[in-house]
Amino acid sequence: MTLTCTKTYFDVPFAHRQHLHDGHCSFVHGHNWDIRVTFGCERTDENGFVVDFGKLKFLKAWIEENLDHACALSRGDPLARKLVAAAPEAWKVYYCDECSCEGLARELFGVFDALVRRETGSRAFVVSVEVSEDKKNSAAFSR
Ligand SMILES: [Zn+2]
Secondary structure: OOEEEEEEEEEEEEEEOOOOOOOHHHOOEEEEEEEEEEEEEOOOOOOOOOOOHHHOHHHHHHHHHHOOOOEEEEOOOOOHHHHHHHOHHHOOEEEEOOOOHHHHHHHHHHHHHHHHHHHHOOOEEEEEEEEEOOOOOEEEEEO
């Protein structure tokens, strides 16, 4: 039995590029992403919360530091280093295994789960992360 609660970070602006795509997704382009995080626990805190929404500033700070106005690039993108090296001051890059919607959901799951476990002494954890690039398209990763 796992209790859950959910928080959504709306309109996080960042870019990405699908370097293997045979269409327009291979161009660097941006979205205002929504990141929906579902938390779980086996036992609640002293307030009866899965996580205290007021004490999740570390997640917001991580998003602002790493994704806000960044460009997510896949480590395997053969042009990534070349693009950034051409004008390093123009880029805030977040390198990940795969910067597709699906890849970002998996990536953020790993990052957020580790942060939540650290902050709660492993009392709480992340159950799923859903990433939406717009109103129509999203992907999720869950344990
Ligand atoms: Zn896109």
